Amino acid sequence: MQLVRLVIDDLRCFQHLDVALRSGINAFVGGNGAGKTSLLEAAYVLSHGRSFRAGAAEALLRRSATAWTVHAEIRHATGQVQLLGLTRDAEGWRARVDGQPVATLAAMIGHCAVICFEPGSHALIAGPAEERRRFLDWGVFHVEHDFQPVWRRYRRALRQRNALLRGMGEADDHAPWEQELAQQAESLDGLRRRYLDALEPLLADLCGALIPELGAPILHYRRGWPAEEPLDSVLRGSRARDQALGHTRAGPHRADWSLTFPAAPSRAQLSRGQAKLSALSCLLAQADLHDQRTGDAAVLCMDDLASELDAAHLDAVVDRLCGRATHVLPTGTTLAPALAGAATVFHVEHGAVHPV
Numbered sequence: 001m002q003l004v005r006l007v008i009d010d011l012r013c014f015q016h017l018d019v020a021l022r023s024g025i026n027a028f029v030g031g032n033g034a035g036k037t038s039l040l041e042a043a044y045v046l047s048h049g050r051s052f053r054a055g056a057a058e059a060l061l062r063r064s065a066t067a068w069t070v071h072a073e074i075r076h077a078t079g080q081v082q083l084l085g086l087t088r089d090a091e092g093w094r095a096r097v098d099g100q101p102v103a104t105l106a107a108m109i110g111h112c113a114v115i116c117f118e119p120g121s122h123a124l125i126a127g128p129a130e131e132r133r134r135f136l137d138w139g140v141f142h143v144e145h146d147f148q149p150v151w152r153r154y155r156r157a158l159r160q161r162n163a164l165l166r167g168m169g170e171a172d173d174h175a176p177w178e179q180e181l182a183q184q185a186e187s188l189d190g191l192r193r194r195y196l197d198a199l200e201p202l203l204a205d206l207c208g209a210l211i212p213e214l215g216a217p218i219l220h221y222r223r224g225w226p227a228e229e230p231l232d233s234v235l236r237g238s239r240a241r242d243q244a245l246g247h248t249r250a251g252p253h254r255a256d257w258s259l260t261f262p263a264a265p266s267r268a269q270l271s272r273g274q275a276k277l278s279a280l281s282c283l284l285a286q287a288d289l290h291d292q293r294t295g296d297a298a299v300l301c302m303d304d305l306a307s308e309l310d311a312a313h314l315d316a317v318v319d320r321l322c323g324r325a326t327h328v329l330p331t332g333t334t335l336a337p338a339l340a341g342a343a344t345v346f347h348v349e350h351g352a353v354h355p356v
């Protein structure tokens with residue numbers, strides 16, 4: 001897909017911005033605090049329902065404003081054009097597709113695939129498990145229609161069991177919710193496993209191109225409960241302990257995966273730069289898999305690209321990006337020489353964006 005036009009109201013430093021984008025690479029260049037990251041956040045929020053920057057959703061709201069809105073006109077590989085809209089105010093979220101309100105954020109997010117590499121992306125490798133589960137589930141959500149209903153049933157059963165653990169209900173009430181949890185957990189686990197199996201060769205290919213010095217990547221998945229035991233029996237056996245904790249410990253909400261290498265058998269042994277390149281490989285592999293499965297390439301946002309990569313790695317990445325029909329939005333304080341000639345360039349200053 002391609003972002004044809006992006007309209008932003010009252011998000012971060014943008015009071016009102018309306019920018020028409022070209023196909024291929026669109027580079028956004030400007031000084032510190034100009035609004036480059038905010039622009040990418042606006043595109044990203046349509047695809048994830050949150051920012052990639054840490055902090056509360058409220059941080060996106062422009063100071064002294066009461067609601068922010070992002071509209072995007074997107075064109076899919078089929079030629080279909082859609083208008084997506086997302087508003088956030090004191091009452092919550094409102095999402096629209098082609099002008100019609102949709103009941104859930106997921107109903108809008110499902111149309112919009114934006115993947116972002118940015119200065120915080122090393123957390124995908126070295127940070128908390130939650131980052132990795134989000135990465136995994138976003139990928140699965142976009143390529144497996146079963147994911148959303150299964151995930152919703154799982155969350156509901158988990159909430160019910162947690163309420164029971166906190167003393168709301170009879171002990172006899174546990175079993176049906178534990179069975180439901182276990183059943184949905186098996187489905188979730190299967191979907192996630194299948195996704196990572198498909199991601200693995202693409203990831204190997206990217207790591208081979210971007211970080212060959214580390215050796216062949218090893219992707220390891222943990223489902224969130226012991227491998228040999230069905231989840232309902234784990235849950236039955238852990239009621240007393242979970243009651244003391246006040247929540248359910250085992251299950252797919254505790255899943256994790258790791259990426260290691262022969263030259264770095266634990267993630268703690270990766271340098272910051274290597275962790276970034278590993279994260280970039282994961283994100284580009286996710287984009288490749290999305291493309292393969294949906295026939296519609298995800299938009300790639302690359303925040304502060306040149307400051308994150310050295311010249312050789314930057315050349316390798318730009319080479320890779322130029323060779324595909326992907327919409328790529330890199331930002332930087334200057335235009336990276338590798339991008340000169342290959343990109344449509346926009347200047348960003350004080351929350352305004354102009355083609356150069």
Ligand SMILES: Nc1ncnc2c1ncn2[C@@H]1O[C@H](COP(=O)(O)OP(=O)(O)O)[C@@H](O)[C@H]1O
Pocket residue numbers: 011012013030031032033034035036037038039059060061062063
């Ligand atoms: N909620 C907000 N309201 C108003 N301005 C904000 C808000 N959040 C951030 N800013 C400001 O927006 C500007 C652009 O930030 P950012 O997009 O991170 O810049 P860049 O990536 O170009 O360095 C900064 O001056 C920042 O202080």
Ligand SMILES: [Mg+2]
Pocket residue numbers: 036037038303304
């Ligand atoms: Mg920035």
